[in-house]
Amino acid sequence: MTTTSTTWRPPTEFVDQCRELYGLTCPPMWGTPRRPELPTLGGKVAKVMERLGFTPMPWQRYVWDVALEIDPATGLFWHRTVGLSVPRQQGKTQGLLAVKVHRAAAWKRQRIIYAAQTRSMARERWEDEFWVTIEASRLARRFVIRKANGHEAIIHRATRSRIGITSNTEKAGHGPPLDLGIIDEAFAHEDDRLEQAFSPAMLTRPMAQLWWASAGGTEKSAFLNKKRKAGREMIEELWRTGEHPRAAYFEWFAPEDMPRDDPATWWATLPALGHTVTEDVIRAELETLDPAEFDRAYLNRTRKATPPPDPNVPRDRWPGLxxxxxxxxxxxxxxxxxxxxxxxxxxxxxxxxxxxxxxxxxxxxxxxxxxxxxxxxxxxxxxxxxxxxxxxxxxxxxxxxxxxxxxxxxxxxxxxxxxxxxxxxxxxxxxxxxxxxxxxxxxxxxxxxxxxxxxxxxxxxxxxxxxxxxxxxxxxxxxxxxxxxxxxxxxxxxxxxxxxxxxxxxxxxxxxx
Structure with a gap:
């Protein structure tokens, strides 16, 4: 099947696995299955999240368990890259923070870099969300913050591992070796400059991982759209051949044939629904947002430019029929x-x-x-x-x-x-x-x-x-x-x-x- 096919649905065995292992009743449309025979560090990240003050949701535990599987032959992570495409307000930020904090606490002198739409937005989230969360948690005494511009770092006192930020420029990510790179809000990146900067810096780091994460974007979101297309093809190929690649991919998505105003669509697409999000909240967003923006934010669809009308086709009459x-x-x-x-x-x-x-x-x-x-x-x-x-x-x-x-x-x-x-x-x-x-x-x-x-x-x-x-x-x-x-x-x-x-x-x- 191709990634443009509207007939693709997650295999039954995958849906059953998500429910049986994690109680996850909202599996991703495209998702790497868990291989229980492989050890994983996902459980340790879940404990970190609890110490940060959050209760891990089923979808987060599933993603961590798969993304942090260990190859028994090498003792290294099986997946070198991880792609996560999930709607807004589903706990993505907290989940990524738990991954970063675990990395900083588990290994010595790790260099962890976070990137968002711009450097200023990365700085704002780094200081006002990441550090505020750590400072208010049971892990506060284990970290110290350095706020000097250009040298920002949340530092683990014992391991001396650092969580820093970078900008979305050609020079981003250059410098010392990189152990964990996080490209957040990938919809705002119009090219792959960050990936091209991060990847070479990871070559000598055996446990390195590159994560990208985002809700749906627009037709201009070249990096995200390329990654989603490749991720879908990879998952469909995995189920065809049974061969597991060295990348993990997770995408929650509502195809166009699922009505935006049907709660059944929300329950099939929003993995945090029933945990940190309610139907009333989503219904309020539906009533407030432009339909195309609702689709992008909560159904994870790509927002497309509204084409100019053809003067001969009275398409504005169509909704009224x-x-x-x-x-x-x-x-x-x-x-x-x-x-x-x-x-x-x-x-x-x-x-x-x-x-x-x-x-x-x-x-x-x-x-x-x-x-x-x-x-x-x-x-x-x-x-x-x-x-x-x-x-x-x-x-x-x-x-x-x-x-x-x-x-x-x-x-x-x-x-x-x-x-x-x-x-x-x-x-x-x-x-x-x-x-x-x-x-x-x-x-x-x-x-x-x-x-x-x-x-x-x-x-x-x-x-x-x-x-x-x-x-x-x-x-x-x-x-x-x-x-x-x-x-x-x-x-x-x-x-x-x-x-x-x-x-x-x-x-x-x-x-x-």
Whole structure:
């Protein structure tokens, strides 16, 4: 599976392990599994956190146990790097502090460096959070602080290990050997300069580790986005091959098909929920924050720039057409469309409701095209649609026409007297008409939908191109795969323009005889 797949879910055995070992009912979407046969220092970090005044949460104990596994053959850490992508307010800062304090107390003369968005922000967190926490804890007497600018250090009295800070510049991290580097708030780093500075300084340190941590970022978060992509691929490869890399990765994430306002989504994405965070707090954030910022902060999604609207697609009307209880039924039409690169195919349905409005729904969307013909044959037998629409041979889906005819969906010789379930091949002029009719339906409020993530994304990212004095949806230049929107547009056109011929010429006569 690829990292862009919306079908990836944590393996059942991993979910069971998290629950059985840690009582963790909110496992990461992508996470390195614990290998119980390997010793770990995670338990010692948990004790440090208790002495700092915090109760370790299940997700923190899981991350520490995995990240600090020891290779029995060498006595060194198995994982040289650790990536942690978790939503905001889940205890990330306290968890990282416990790792740093444990490192400072466990080994002599360790150099520990912390970096945040900027040096000033790292300094603020280092002094106002890290030191304040240590100073108020049972470990206060074991540490002393040095605040001189450029020489900041929280120093363990016995080991002389130091917790310092650095800036996000090309020169950051240069100097003496580095034992533990922490790159926090990775979403704010637009390149990998810190990693490039930290890594060489760790080469001679046998127990060195580099950690990066962050909630979701934006499209400009080049470092974070690269790391998340690589981490997802690494975990999926681990489950395919069973081979454990020398890096650990943990990411809590809500895919787009999980509604932001559903508490079930929160419980599946926020590992601190029920421990230090409540549903009421998250609900208040949902009501306060911009939806895109809520998604970034609490669902760990990448915030994307809002694209400028296409003047032909009234996408601002789309949210007002939502009816989550609407369902297809009765006389309906199906349609299929394929993305320009043929990577994805979509089947849409349209049917007229009792109130006269047309229900639009994305029936299925999957990778490739090989599943489409069997699916349409099965749906046709189950639902007995009035029409099955598909774009002509000049469009990506056109290559499926012959296979559909072979499978039994036929094109009528007289389109004015079609049979139920006939195949309607949509020509360019038909597509122009379908797109215009869909825009009118959205503006007039005569269409309804269930706010499906893939369909709504297709409407939001749709772009159009001119055809004479009119326009059609543009598969090439749309910002996303627009096939889900095209599919329901064609289905609506088929229902309204071809469906009546079936009902008038055949179904009524059959009822007489």
């Amino acid at each position: 939502v009816d989550e209880h609407s369902r297809p039924g009765g006389n309906l039409a199906l349609a299929v469309d394929v993305s320009q690169d043929r990577a994805w195919s979509s089947i849409g349905v349209a049917c007229e409701r009792d109130d006269g409005r047309v229900h639009l729904e994305l029936v299925d969307r999957r990778a490739g095209t090989d599943w489409v013909v069997p699916a349409l044959v099965r749906l046709s037998a189950l639902w007995r649609p009035l029409v099955v629409a598909i774009a002509s041979s000049g469009a990506p889906a056109g290559s499926l026409i012959d296979d559909l005819v072979t499978a039994g969906l036929t094109v009528p010789e007289d389109k004015e007297r079609p049979h139920r379930g006939h195949l309607a091949v949509v020509r360019t002029n038909d597509f122009v008409e379908a797109c215009g009719q869909m825009a009118d339906a959205m503006n007039q409020g005569s269409a309804v939908h269930r706010d499906q993530a893939d369909l709504t994304a297709a409407v939001s990212g749709a772009r159009t191109r001119k055809v004479g004095d009119a326009w059609v949806l543009d598969r090439w230049n749309s910002l996303v795969d627009v096939a889900p929107f095209v599919a329901v547009t064609l289905a609506r056109w088929a229902l309204v323009n071809r469906g009546p011929h079936v009902l008038d010429d055949y179904d009524v006569m059959e009822s007489v005889y």
